[in-house]
Amino acid sequence: MKKTKAVTKRLKPYVQRKEGNDSMQDHRLISMSNIDKSYQMGKNELKVLKEVSLEITAGEFVAVLGPSGSGKSTLMNIIGCIDVADCGEYVLAGENIEAKTEDGLAHIRNKEIGFVFQKFNLISKYTAVQNVELPLLFRGIGRKKACEKAKKYLELVGLGDRIHHKPTELSGGQQQRVSIARALVGEPKILLADEPTGNLDSQSGREIMDLFMKLHAEGNTIVLITHDSDVGKQAERIIHVRDGKIYEE
Amino acid sequence: MSLVEIFRAVFINIWASKFKVFLTTLGIIVGSVTIILVIGIGKGGQEDVAEQFRNLNATSIFVMPALGKTTQATLGLSDVEAIKEGAPSLSDVTIMVSGKADASYRNTSYSAGVTGATEEFCNIQNLTVKYGAFISHYDNERRKKVAVIGDEIAELFYGDEKSEAVGTDLVIKGRRYEVIGVLERVGDSMQGFSPDEGVIVPYEAAEKYILGRTRPRIMALAKDVDHVASAIEEITEVLNKTYQGKSDAFMIRDAGSRVTAAQDSARTMSVLLIAVATIVLIVGGIGIMNVLFVSVKERTKEIGILKAIGARRKDILLQFLIEAIVISTSGGLIGILLSIFVMPLMQYFDLRVIPSLYGYVMALAFSIATGTFFGYYPASKAATLRPIEALNYE
Numbered sequence A: 001m002k003k004t005k006a007v008t009k010r011l012k013p014y015v016q017r018k019e020g021n022d023s024m025q026d027h028r029l030i031s032m033s034n035i036d037k038s039y040q041m042g043k044n045e046l047k048v049l050k051e052v053s054l055e056i057t058a059g060e061f062v063a064v065l066g067p068s069g070s071g072k073s074t075l076m077n078i079i080g081c082i083d084v085a086d087c088g089e090y091v092l093a094g095e096n097i098e099a100k101t102e103d104g105l106a107h108i109r110n111k112e113i114g115f116v117f118q119k120f121n122l123i124s125k126y127t128a129v130q131n132v133e134l135p136l137l138f139r140g141i142g143r144k145k146a147c148e149k150a151k152k153y154l155e156l157v158g159l160g161d162r163i164h165h166k167p168t169e170l171s172g173g174q175q176q177r178v179s180i181a182r183a184l185v186g187e188p189k190i191l192l193a194d195e196p197t198g199n200l201d202s203q204s205g206r207e208i209m210d211l212f213m214k215l216h217a218e219g220n221t222i223v224l225i226t227h228d229s230d231v232g233k234q235a236e237r238i239i240h241v242r243d244g245k246i247y248e249e
Numbered sequence B: 001m002s003l004v005e006i007f008r009a010v011f012i013n014i015w016a017s018k019f020k021v022f023l024t025t026l027g028i029i030v031g032s033v034t035i036i037l038v039i040g041i042g043k044g045g046q047e048d049v050a051e052q053f054r055n056l057n058a059t060s061i062f063v064m065p066a067l068g069k070t071t072q073a074t075l076g077l078s079d080v081e082a083i084k085e086g087a088p089s090l091s092d093v094t095i096m097v098s099g100k101a102d103a104s105y106r107n108t109s110y111s112a113g114v115t116g117a118t119e120e121f122c123n124i125q126n127l128t129v130k131y132g133a134f135i136s137h138y139d140n141e142r143r144k145k146v147a148v149i150g151d152e153i154a155e156l157f158y159g160d161e162k163s164e165a166v167g168t169d170l171v172i173k174g175r176r177y178e179v180i181g182v183l184e185r186v187g188d189s190m191q192g193f194s195p196d197e198g199v200i201v202p203y204e205a206a207e208k209y210i211l212g213r214t215r216p217r218i219m220a221l222a223k224d225v226d227h228v229a230s231a232i233e234e235i236t237e238v239l240n241k242t243y244q245g246k247s248d249a250f251m252i253r254d255a256g257s258r259v260t261a262a263q264d265s266a267r268t269m270s271v272l273l274i275a276v277a278t279i280v281l282i283v284g285g286i287g288i289m290n291v292l293f294v295s296v297k298e299r300t301k302e303i304g305i306l307k308a309i310g311a312r313r314k315d316i317l318l319q320f321l322i323e324a325i326v327i328s329t330s331g332g333l334i335g336i337l338l339s340i341f342v343m344p345l346m347q348y349f350d351l352r353v354i355p356s357l358y359g360y361v362m363a364l365a366f367s368i369a370t371g372t373f374f375g376y377y378p379a380s381k382a383a384t385l386r387p388i389e390a391l392n393y394e
């Protein structure tokens, strides 16, 4: 079984981050510095991320490109607080992530982050609207309000007439729209998408990309992993991941 | 997540795997029925004991042939006289024999319990004569062939006209006996003597004509409860004197210790049944735990998704724990319903079961406790899964 290696956190002195704090902090949504992540594979340690530093400002559309196995998903999971770095510093929307408990991270995932997965990750026994409601329910919002809001976002992604369908009764493209609605419904500060078109035919893939472009135009901050360099070209900022390091154009 | 929403999610999940859930509940259903039966049988046993001894004076003392011993010595009227003399702690002493004999009236015949007794018997056994009179000393001394009959015998022979019985003749073992009294109905029988189905004749007549000298017993009443112990001592002394060396052919029992013994055996039965119920419930609980473990495993990916969109530990923990509790509660309730149908069947096993609210409450309480206890571990396992690992689980 794969297991992550627990490494004692190497905390940087707080002062280092302080310069320009007051003026810049509002715009800097994500600020990572020297993030390391490695997996223990038997006796060998596989370093997946090596001292990665990254800053993302509110309103940006960032495309993450890179060969398979280069560490894109690992980086994305750390950004989305689904996974934690071995060491390094990560500040999201002004909050220091390393200091968070598991429930604290759950709260951040719920409020600040909308995650769209390659394999949709919808819950199959729930209908579209029930899936979309979930993040709001975890926030303690009542069902009626949650349902109204979920419907609104399903309409926004063009599925107003499919709200009571279960995932198996929807096409891949439609399922991905449901999952985008679920990511958006909590009005997160940032939308993360890990190869959202990877499991779709080219037509649906194009439609999903158009949706992301539209969402960006409406002011959403988006980080999107893709293989497709055509897609990359539409983005205003491109990050390349290679061998656990990132390079910017 | 609010509790209402967690319950909704739980019901959706249970509905999605209803067949498996039903199989899981079986263990709890059986456990719940067992508890209700245990408590019902326990109550039935206690009630039986209480009824057996309802007509028994707390101060009664019995001298009877020791169990299993071939009779080396037999009690007789002379012993009654000796005890009367030598046991000042007693207020009343009598001797009796009992056995079965055919009694008939006109064309009706019945194998009745026949008791040979003296005048004191009526008082010692708390009997009430409804019509006529009880056997007197005079009847005994003259070995008169008279009989006092119980309520059921009277019913059998005379139907509704029980009062008409007095003055008629019964035939017992070929001889005629004049009915001189009819007893008030007693209800349930006492150990070794059921007045309602019995015929009481004078002691000497019974011994001579009907039963022979078959293990007569002496019955006595102490003056009050505080005199029971000293009365036993006095009786022992008298018997030792009369039957030097052979007095272990008799045993002396007082009503108090007989009640205690009977209650003890009823209690032993309850303890045994409680042990069975506990085992059944534990097995049922392990069943729940097992199903929940499988369920956690099957739903690992789902748990990962829920965590990725913001579920806290508590949300996941409660969802699985409440699932366990809902399953076990329904099992308990189904068990209660089922027991209502099962309890009447127990009479075919000659077991008296008294249903009670207490039994139902205990069954439900234990079912819920089992579900909570065995559900907690799998639920906390689910709650502490790491999101990334759960999400990548295939």
Ligand SMILES: Nc1ncnc2c1ncn2[C@@H]1O[C@H](COP(=O)(O)OP(=O)(O)O)[C@@H](O)[C@H]1O
Pocket: A002, A003, A039, A040, A041, A046, A048, A066, A067, A068, A069, A070, A071, A072, A073, A074, A075
């Ligand atoms: N849980 C894990 N255990 C061990 N190795 C892992 C695990 N997750 C990912 N890896 C390895 O880390 C590297 C980067 O994976 P990933 O971030 O998924 O790459 P990408 O998304 O760019 O294709 C790969 O070599 C992969 O095999």
Ligand SMILES: [Mg+2]
Pocket: A072, A073, A074, A194
């Ligand atoms: Mg990947």
